[in-house]
Amino acid sequence: MKDVFARxxxxxxxxxxxxxxYLLTDNVVLATSVAVAGAxxxxxxxxxxxxxxxxxxxxxLALVIVxxxxxxxxxxxxxxxxxxxxxxFAIGVIMLKRGWMLRYMPPVVAExxxxxxxxxxxxxxxxxxxxxxxxxxxxTTGDVKLWAFYVSAVAGGAKILAFTVQYAxxxxxxxxxxxxxxx
Numbered sequence: 001m002k003d004v005f006a007r008x009x010x011x012x013x014x015x016x017x018x019x020x021x022y023l024l025t026d027n028v029v030l031a032t033s034v035a036v037a038g039a040x041x042x043x044x045x046x047x048x049x050x051x052x053x054x055x056x057x058x059x060x061l062a063l064v065i066v067x068x069x070x071x072x073x074x075x076x077x078x079x080x081x082x083x084x085x086x087x088x089f090a091i092g093v094i095m096l097k098r099g100w101m102l103r104y105m106p107p108v109v110a111e112x113x114x115x116x117x118x119x120x121x122x123x124x125x126x127x128x129x130x131x132x133x134x135x136x137x138x139x140t141t142g143d144v145k146l147w148a149f150y151v152s153a154v155a156g157g158a159k160i161l162a163f164t165v166q167y168a169x170x171x172x173x174x175x176x177x178x179x180x181x182x183x
Contacts, residue, residue, distance in 0.1 A: 012087070014039040014064045015151075018080050022144055032071045032080055039064040059090070081139035081147045084155075085132040092128030095121055105170075112174045120166050127162055131155045 009016070014035040022031035039061050046053055063086055067079045094100070101121035102110050110117060138150040 010042070012084065013042060014060070015080070015083055018077075019144065019148055022077060023148070028075055028077045029072060031077070032068045035080065036064055036068040039068075060087070063087075076142070077144060078139050078142050081142075081144070082136055084151055085135035085139065088128045088132035088135060088155075092125045092132065095125035095128060097121075108178075109170050109174055112177050113170060116170065116173060120170075124162065127158060131158060 017038045018031045018035035021034050022028065025031065043053065043058075043061050063083050064080075067083055071077060071079045099114070099118050099121065101117050101124070102114060105117055134150060135147075135155065138147050141147075
């Protein structure tokens with residue numbers, strides 16, 4: 001779990017840097033410039049360390065540069081604020097693959113309730129699309145504090161709640177199926 005949060009923080013580092021600098025200085029140009037430089041720095045650092053970079057890393061860099069350039073040209077932070085929505089949409093599309101979640105489940109779950117795991121995978125895809133739409137809606141307001149609340153508390157809270165519900169439901173169903181099989 002800790003590794004997942006570390007990867008997410010790494011993937012969204014430029015957005016985090018943008019938010020922190022913007023909230024501290026209220027300067028869109030400075031915040032965007034530092035975020036773009038930070039994203040480029042991440043890639044250069046990874047290459048220097050010999051780490052292989054995947055498609056998502058390059059896609060994230062491209063988004064930061066393109067959205068950062070538009071932000072700088074228009075002096076409008078809404079473009080940088082929309083970046084996490086694009087990531088949610090991309091992840092949602094990936095989650096539409098049937099059975100994607102089965103490889104992440106313990107064998108007892110994958111063997112006993114594969115149909116529920118597949119349905120949960122589609123539910124996660126839907127959640128990613130809803131969060132992405134919400135991110136865009138909040139980003140269009142241009143209110144950075146509202147956006148920060150949405151991205152951290154609302155989107156993060158929705159994912160934690162979904163994970164908790166999924167865990168409880170799977171545990172309940174697997175336990176009841178195993179008891180029924182023993183009887």
